[in-house]
Amino acid sequence: MKVVISGYGRMGHMVEGVLLGKGIEVAECSEDVCSIDPALARECVCIDFTTPDAFKANYKFIASAFKAAVIGTTGWNDIFGDVVAEFEKHGTPMIYASNFSIGVNAVFAAVEKVSEILRGHGYVPHIEEIHHVHKLDAPSGTAKALAQIVDEGLGIRPDITSVREGEVPGTHIVKFKSEVDKIKVTHEAFSRQGFAEGAVAAALMTEGLTGVHEFKEILLG
Numbered sequence: 001m002k003v004v005i006s007g008y009g010r011m012g013h014m015v016e017g018v019l020l021g022k023g024i025e026v027a028e029c030s031e032d033v034c035s036i037d038p039a040l041a042r043e044c045v046c047i048d049f050t051t052p053d054a055f056k057a058n059y060k061f062i063a064s065a066f067k068a069a070v071i072g073t074t075g076w077n078d079i080f081g082d083v084v085a086e087f088e089k090h091g092t093p094m095i096y097a098s099n100f101s102i103g104v105n106a107v108f109a110a111v112e113k114v115s116e117i118l119r120g121h122g123y124v125p126h127i128e129e130i131h132h133v134h135k136l137d138a139p140s141g142t143a144k145a146l147a148q149i150v151d152e153g154l155g156i157r158p159d160i161t162s163v164r165e166g167e168v169p170g171t172h173i174v175k176f177k178s179e180v181d182k183i184k185v186t187h188e189a190f191s192r193q194g195f196a197e198g199a200v201a202a203a204l205m206t207e208g209l210t211g212v213h214e215f216k217e218i219l220l221g
Helices: 010-021 052-065 077-090 102-118 141-154 193-205 215-220
Strands: 002-006 025-030 044-048 068-071 094-096 124-131 159-164 171-177 182-188 212-214
Touching: 002 010, 010 025, 010 193, 044 052, 044 193, 052 068, 052 077, 068 193, 077 212, 094 193, 094 215, 102 141, 102 171, 102 182, 102 193, 102 215, 124 141, 141 159, 141 171, 193 215, 212 215
Parallel strands: 002 025, 002 044, 044 068, 068 094, 094 212, 124 159
Antiparallel strands: 124 171, 171 182
16 A cells, blocks of 8 residues: 655654554655646545645545545535545545544544433533644534534533643543533543554555545444
């Protein structure tokens, strides 16, 4: 497998390190993925960690030119249907996630189960997410995904509190409070390494894959 990294910021560098550590060829790292030679792109999986605006500008090229894609960029839900249609039109497999951390995806599963159990028992949910000051979107994509899970399981849409401070890689806290007790499900990232490891695992999963899939669906079966 060969990979092109779209977005060569902090996450791009981290993904590059994981790929090289696993002996996977990094064909190119680019801040302008649309400038990649289509002949090279056809041989590569694109791992994208850019910005919402960049992905919205680039997704048609990624879908038409690359062998497969792993999309770690968030903030494009408003064009979700268009993105899926574009990848399906070109027959390009794509795996996307609000968070590629294996641990976060385990938390997704836990929150889903807890929400289902607590439904109808007087619990009020709330989500807090804390990230570094460089993060552009608020709430985070992970917090939005957790809110959707809680809404579907508990039947109540939780409020989200977003905090931006220092260089915090990412902390998400899901709280369920009733008159008799409080439950907290917390994930605290120590670095971006877990996000990069998961994205590379997703890239490996694209071999033989068809269609568009959310990472947690594949990971959790």
